[in-house]
Amino acid sequence: MGMGLLFDATRCIGCGACSSACKEQNKLPGPVEEVLTAYTWTTLQTREGLNVRRMCMHCEVPTCASVCPVAALVKTPEGPVVYDGQRCMGCRYCMMACPFDVPKYQWDRPVPVIGKCVLCASRIKEGKPTACAEACPAEATIFGKREDLVWEARTRLRQKPGAYVDHVYGLSEAGGTSVMMIANAPFDKLGLKTNLPAEPPAMRTWQVLSNIPDFVAVWGVLLYGVHWITARRETVAHTEAQDSNKEDRS
Amino acid sequence: MNNAGSIASRRFRPGFWSGIAALLIIGFLIVTTIRFTKGLGAVTHLSDQFPWGIWIGFDLLCGVGLAAGAFTLTAVVHLFNLKKFEPIVRPTVLTGFLGYAFVIVALLLDLGQPWRIWHAIVYWNPHSVMFEVAWCVMLYTTVLALEFSPVVFEWLGFPAPARFIHRLITPLVILGVLLSTLHQSSLGSLYLIVPSKLHPLWYSPMLPVHFYISAIGAGIGMVILESYLSGRTFHRHLEMELLEPLARGMVVALGIYGLLRVQAIQRNHAWGAIREFGYEGQMFLLEFTLGVLLPVGLMSFRRLRSNPNWLVGGAFLAVLGFVMNRLNISITGMEAASGTRYLPSAGEIIVSLGLVAAGMVVFAFAVRTFKIFPDGPVSDSRKERT
Numbered sequence: 001m002g003m004g005l006l007f008d009a010t011r012c013i014g015c016g017a018c019s020s021a022c023k024e025q026n027k028l029p030g031p032v033e034e035v036l037t038a039y040t041w042t043t044l045q046t047r048e049g050l051n052v053r054r055m056c057m058h059c060e061v062p063t064c065a066s067v068c069p070v071a072a073l074v075k076t077p078e079g080p081v082v083y084d085g086q087r088c089m090g091c092r093y094c095m096m097a098c099p100f101d102v103p104k105y106q107w108d109r110p111v112p113v114i115g116k117c118v119l120c121a122s123r124i125k126e127g128k129p130t131a132c133a134e135a136c137p138a139e140a141t142i143f144g145k146r147e148d149l150v151w152e153a154r155t156r157l158r159q160k161p162g163a164y165v166d167h168v169y170g171l172s173e174a175g176g177t178s179v180m181m182i183a184n185a186p187f188d189k190l191g192l193k194t195n196l197p198a199e200p201p202a203m204r205t206w207q208v209l210s211n212i213p214d215f216v217a218v219w220g221v222l223l224y225g226v227h228w229i230t231a232r233r234e235t236v237a238h239t240e241a242q243d244s245n246k247e248d249r250s
Numbered sequence: 251m252n253n254a255g256s257i258a259s260r261r262f263r264p265g266f267w268s269g270i271a272a273l274l275i276i277g278f279l280i281v282t283t284i285r286f287t288k289g290l291g292a293v294t295h296l297s298d299q300f301p302w303g304i305w306i307g308f309d310l311l312c313g314v315g316l317a318a319g320a321f322t323l324t325a326v327v328h329l330f331n332l333k334k335f336e337p338i339v340r341p342t343v344l345t346g347f348l349g350y351a352f353v354i355v356a357l358l359l360d361l362g363q364p365w366r367i368w369h370a371i372v373y374w375n376p377h378s379v380m381f382e383v384a385w386c387v388m389l390y391t392t393v394l395a396l397e398f399s400p401v402v403f404e405w406l407g408f409p410a411p412a413r414f415i416h417r418l419i420t421p422l423v424i425l426g427v428l429l430s431t432l433h434q435s436s437l438g439s440l441y442l443i444v445p446s447k448l449h450p451l452w453y454s455p456m457l458p459v460h461f462y463i464s465a466i467g468a469g470i471g472m473v474i475l476e477s478y479l480s481g482r483t484f485h486r487h488l489e490m491e492l493l494e495p496l497a498r499g500m501v502v503a504l505g506i507y508g509l510l511r512v513q514a515i516q517r518n519h520a521w522g523a524i525r526e527f528g529y530e531g532q533m534f535l536l537e538f539t540l541g542v543l544l545p546v547g548l549m550s551f552r553r554l555r556s557n558p559n560w561l562v563g564g565a566f567l568a569v570l571g572f573v574m575n576r577l578n579i580s581i582t583g584m585e586a587a588s589g590t591r592y593l594p595s596a597g598e599i600i601v602s603l604g605l606v607a608a609g610m611v612v613f614a615f616a617v618r619t620f621k622i623f624p625d626g627p628v629s630d631s632r633k634e635r636t
């Protein structure tokens with residue numbers, strides 16, 4: 001089972017240690033920006049008096065990985081959706097397709113790549129938590145197995161029903177995500193998308209793509225059949241015309 | 251000058267339009283240089299909120315779509331055996347090939363690292379529509395080049411390879427139809443993945459079918475328009491006896507497409523967006539009226555179809571409506587979800603127009619050099635002065 005993060009907005013004190021730790025861990029240039037960019041992979045936004053983390057949600061069935069033509073984005077068994085900048089040719093379909101608008105581009109560089117949180121995949125491999133979770137002084141971001149985090153989130157909602165909106169964001173959004181959030185304000189007011197279907201968007205294109213082999217076989221034969229019939233009709237008409245000519249002459 | 255087929259003068263004479271074309275192509279080269287030295291951000295209005303602009307919405311979606319006349323006509327002539335349309339196959343296949351070349355150049359500009367375009371051949375992800383698109387572009391451009399190659403072989407005086415291609419024409423045309431069907435529809439499938447972003451006036455699970463059928467309609471419109479434009483340039487007459495039945499086909503394709511669009515809006519309960527008459531509603535009405543209702547309505551009358559002026563007008567509307575539809579899907583319909591407004595930069599517009607100009611210049615060159623039209627290479631209309 002994959003690892004993940006649980007962010008509890010009611011515990012966040014807004015110190016920004018997570019965002020700074022991320023910059024340091026991933027050697028990202030420049031200060032922490034207010035929105036996600038190719039150089040700011042996580043940031044805190046203040047909405048409804050709450051601090052909300054913005055970062056890659058690391059979907060269980062990631063749309064970005066499904067749309068990437070060269071498989072530069074991949075979901076690892078440990079949970080992170082990682083990115084291979086050496087493969088990427090820069091079509092930016094991942095940016096278009098991501099239901100959470102997470103991947104960002106290096107518009108200022110002649111040799112650009114995508115920038116997004118990779119859930120400190122290298123640290124997880126070493127058995128360490130993500131840099132942001134380790135840096136959090138208030139345990140607002142906690143790291144763990146996704147199933148444990150789901151249980152933890154549900155426990156908190158059950159124990160203090162008035163203190164939270166009764167929803168674990170990321171449990172089923174776009175098919176579920178490895179990063180989940182709980183808060184005491186409606187999630188759409190916190191700048192999070194709430195119109196996302198529970199079915200992973202990748203299924204919608206796979207339904208079409210998986211039919212291609214059948215389509216090619218059936219239509220290939222059909223089109224050849226059409227050609228055969230029309231060509232045959234012409235041959236027959238031609239021969240009949242010749243025959244009648246002969247008869248005329250005889 | 252009475253013989254348009256004469257080879258008397260192939261000399262090119264500069265005029266107003268060729269001047270414009272030259273300027274646009276120079277502009278294209280300048281913008282391209284800046285784009286590859288300073289990055290995409292320096293010449294485009296693309297952003298993290300709006301990563302695809304008119305280089306995708308116009309150059310790619312429309313370039314491919316308007317090349318659809320090629321597979322439609324090759325199928326009509328070689329598979330359905332309606333040989334009377336043969337005289338317009340060559341210019342149509344040439345347009346298709348140039349359309350795809352146009353798309354590839356635009357892609358090379360739009361991709362962040364175009365020198366890695368071959369990665370799609372090596373690193374596979376069959377779950378990606380973009381992967382399908384990449385393969386279709388590669389394979390169908392090859393098919394179009396092969397379909398057109400006899401013209402070049404004849405000109406070079408090599409009849410053997412031309413005969414060889416002629417013998418392979420049936421499988422080649424079938425392959426072309428299959429690849430085109432996949433490619434045209436896959437451009438619609440690209441947007442299947444954004445149900446939460448694309449406006450309900452355009453989103454539909456049937457998007458691949460919408461793209462396919464509208465491309466056939468607009469592709470036929472393009473064949474008519476291009477006959478008209480080459481007629482004007484080279485003083486050729488319009489082949490009305492061929493174009494009138496083609497316009498009938500266009501009406502059928504656009505009619506089916508219009509019904510599918512209405513059905514999709516009904517399914518999405520999106521009539522309210524039209525009644526509100528907001529930004530999206532207005533753009534939709536403009537697109538649907540100009541691109542579907544008017545051409546279908548007008549071209550249903552034989553009297554109008556048989557009149558060259560009305561015919562060209564109807565074809566122009568179909569093409570215009572098609573371009574508006576692709577821009578509405580890629581830009582208008584995506585703006586609300588992105589939270590920004592996208593307007594193309596001067597650089598993006600210059601590149602797109604420069605590419606169109608380059609396509610027209612190459613087409614004119616090919617028509618002067620090769621036997622594209624039945625009468626053979628065509629000379630310039632102003633040649634009477636020489």
